Amino acid sequence: MPRARNRLTTRPRQTTRSSPLSHGNVTGERAAIYPTAGSKCHNVTLIREFKALTPPIFLGGPNFLEAENWMKEIKKILDVMAVPEEMRVSLASFMLRDEELFLSNYFPEAVRIQKRAEFIHLVQRNMIVTEYVAKFTQLSRYAPNVVADEQIRVEQFQEGLRLNIRAQVAPLMLHTYSKVVARALLPLLLLASDIHSYA
Incomplete structure (x- = not known):
């Protein structure tokens, strides 16, 4: 007679979930895996995921094209992550050393x-x-x-x-x-x- 498994000590079988960055409907997968938009937990998750993709840091400088290229790179990452519009500016500003200065200098x-x-x-x-x-x-x-x-x-x-x-x-x-x-x-x-x- 096979021995019964002890439910308290048996580890549940691990299930693997596909990353929201892999393939398929990114926004659908994001909704299933991530906490609700706007919650602190959701924001922290987005920030971690964003930083994991190593977005470039913009330090400033006189070159307008450099600023524009930086914005293009950030936008690519945000598009891949399917970040909602209302979160984009907040995430991008993490990679700015001085947001106000950036906006006034580069996009007057x-x-x-x-x-x-x-x-x-x-x-x-x-x-x-x-x-x-x-x-x-x-x-x-x-x-x-x-x-x-x-x-x-x-x-x-x-x-x-x-x-x-x-x-x-x-x-x-x-x-x-x-x-x-x-x-x-x-x-x-x-x-x-x-x-x-x-x-």
Whole structure:
């Protein structure tokens, strides 16, 4: 007769849970594993997870681009972690040595206005489509009201395209930014394909 297991001394079998950073629905997994948003326990967990990803520390300095690159890196980490909007500034400020100084030095209103104007008047000119897409994406962060509306974003992107490319894209009346970009890139992709087939 097999001996009965003593429930008090038998260790429960360990179950492994997938990390919210692995794959699958990150926000769904986060909700299941982490405590409720806003609770002290949840905030501590987020801070630990954020620091474990070794975000860069910004020490200051006169270079605007350095500050912008720092923000890009921080945003990438926050996106991967699926951090809610209301927590992002708090987490990012952990990696700043002087938050007030950073905001006043690197993102004064005059710079934001200038970048917004640059975005509004952006045209492709002699850029290839991929360069135009990259520039459009980079400057779009300064005009969130424009890119928030998908249709306005599409129109803004199309208006900046060179006339010969716009003539191929606009009549299709595409309604999503990703489709417009894909269509604008098509001639470039076909050219690359032709070059590859002759090589």
